[in-house]
Amino acid sequence: MSRDITEERIGKLARDHGFELCRITKPAIEPRYLECYETWLAAGMQGEMGYMAESTRVERRRRPSTMLDGVRSVICVAMRYSPPPYTLDNANARRRNGVIAAYAHGHDYHDVMKKRLKALARDLDALLGAHDQRVYVDTAPVLEHALAESSGLGWQGKHSLTIHRDFGSWFLLGELFTTADLAADAPASQHCGSCTACLDLCPTRAIVAPYLVDARLCISYLTIEYRGHIPHRLRPMFGNRVYGCDDCQLVCPWNGKAKAPDDDILSPRGENILPDLASLLQLDDTAFRKRFSKSPVKRTGRVAFVRNVCIAAGNSGYADLIPVLESLSDDESPLVRAHAFWALARLAGDDADMRMHLTAIRAGERDHEAREDMSITMEQTRINHE
Numbered sequence: 001m002s003r004d005i006t007e008e009r010i011g012k013l014a015r016d017h018g019f020e021l022c023r024i025t026k027p028a029i030e031p032r033y034l035e036c037y038e039t040w041l042a043a044g045m046q047g048e049m050g051y052m053a054e055s056t057r058v059e060r061r062r063r064p065s066t067m068l069d070g071v072r073s074v075i076c077v078a079m080r081y082s083p084p085p086y087t088l089d090n091a092n093a094r095r096r097n098g099v100i101a102a103y104a105h106g107h108d109y110h111d112v113m114k115k116r117l118k119a120l121a122r123d124l125d126a127l128l129g130a131h132d133q134r135v136y137v138d139t140a141p142v143l144e145h146a147l148a149e150s151s152g153l154g155w156q157g158k159h160s161l162t163i164h165r166d167f168g169s170w171f172l173l174g175e176l177f178t179t180a181d182l183a184a185d186a187p188a189s190q191h192c193g194s195c196t197a198c199l200d201l202c203p204t205r206a207i208v209a210p211y212l213v214d215a216r217l218c219i220s221y222l223t224i225e226y227r228g229h230i231p232h233r234l235r236p237m238f239g240n241r242v243y244g245c246d247d248c249q250l251v252c253p254w255n256g257k258a259k260a261p262d263d264d265i266l267s268p269r270g271e272n273i274l275p276d277l278a279s280l281l282q283l284d285d286t287a288f289r290k291r292f293s294k295s296p297v298k299r300t301g302r303v304a305f306v307r308n309v310c311i312a313a314g315n316s317g318y319a320d321l322i323p324v325l326e327s328l329s330d331d332e333s334p335l336v337r338a339h340a341f342w343a344l345a346r347l348a349g350d351d352a353d354m355r356m357h358l359t360a361i362r363a364g365e366r367d368h369e370a371r372e373d374m375s376i377t378m379e380q381t382r383i384n385h386e
């Protein structure tokens with residue numbers, strides 16, 4: 001296969017389908033990525049994402065050649081999305097509003113990318129002739145950032161995401177595994193240098209070492225994937241982030257230079273940019289599904305999402321959110337009740353009547369875990385106020 005076909009025709013087809021970046025590599029993971037992955041797993045940094053430690057999936061990540069019989073090449077593609085239309089300081093200052101990660105301001109990228117990758121695969125069938133292929137977006141056991149760096153698409157930053165010189169890290173990755181023997185591109189070189197901005201700024205210190213993000217501390221994982229009670233000590237660090245976290249990207253100097261794409265395929269919606277916390281707290285299940293229709297936020301579900309919004313409300317400092325939080329005290333979800341309680345305790349301050357009211361709520365709580373959560377809240381706020 002000549003490089004003309006691999007670089008130009010495949011690249012052009014990828015661009016036609018909305019993938020501005022496209023590079024080719026071989027189905028193998030460089031030892032240094034594997035070492036990092038092993039360290040991450042051994043330390044249990046995958047948190048409750050049990051599937052990450054499941055042996056078959058671990059083996060697939062280690063050896064991408066097991067993803068498809070006879071696979072000989074991996075086409076790595078990236079779909080760009082608009083950076084957030086605010087700075088980190090602006091977002092932090094808008095405490096009455098929640099921050100949703102930029103990639104989730106519009107349509108669900110899983111749906112959009114999968115559809116486009118499949119369309120690209122159909123065109124590749126015509127171009128490459130007899131070959132077998134499979135497409136992957138995010139959820140498959142693929143070390144996508146390692147493959148992206150090997151393909152030259154970009155380098156893996158110390159925050160673990162892939163960075164491109166011109167586009168920063170505001171893009172999503174997809175892979176197309178094929179049995180066609182394509183010419184590989186040269187790997188990317190590292191350009192983080194001595195910078196440690198993302199490690200220094202991360203609100204929860206989740207980037208425990210370069211390239212090593214402890215999911216158990218990462219706001220992105222905790223607000224999107226994790227369905228349980230958020231550890232009390234981390235809640236104040238969440239600030240007003242209600243779905244994901246872009247902080248390590250916003251502080252990255254390579255993103256300071258990145259331009260927004262001319263055409264954002266994910267179509268960001270204005271209503272998802274710094275939405276009002278009070279209105280989010282009032283979403284019941286039907287309203288939540290409607291509000292986040294076709295959005296990746298919908299996949300997290302109303303309960304975990306409102307849990308996150310309660311934390312943001314508790315961190316807001318706005319006591320006028322108390323009535324709407326009180327209305328969640330008898331929410332059908334114990335998780336929501338416990339986090340609304342935490343927010344109320346934060347906003348109540350030294351108000352003696354409010355503290356008595358909270359004591360009564362806790363006494364009446366019927367769910368064991370929620371009650372435990374409330375007890376910790378009472379204990380911690382009591383300590384804070386003494």
Ligand code: SF4
Nearest residue numbers: 202218219245247248
């Ligand atoms: S997403 Fe947020 S919490 Fe996670 S590593 Fe980046 S800055 Fe830290």
Ligand code: SF4
Nearest residue numbers: 157158192195198252
């Ligand atoms: S902030 Fe600095 S260290 Fe972190 S990914 Fe960007 S360039 Fe690399």
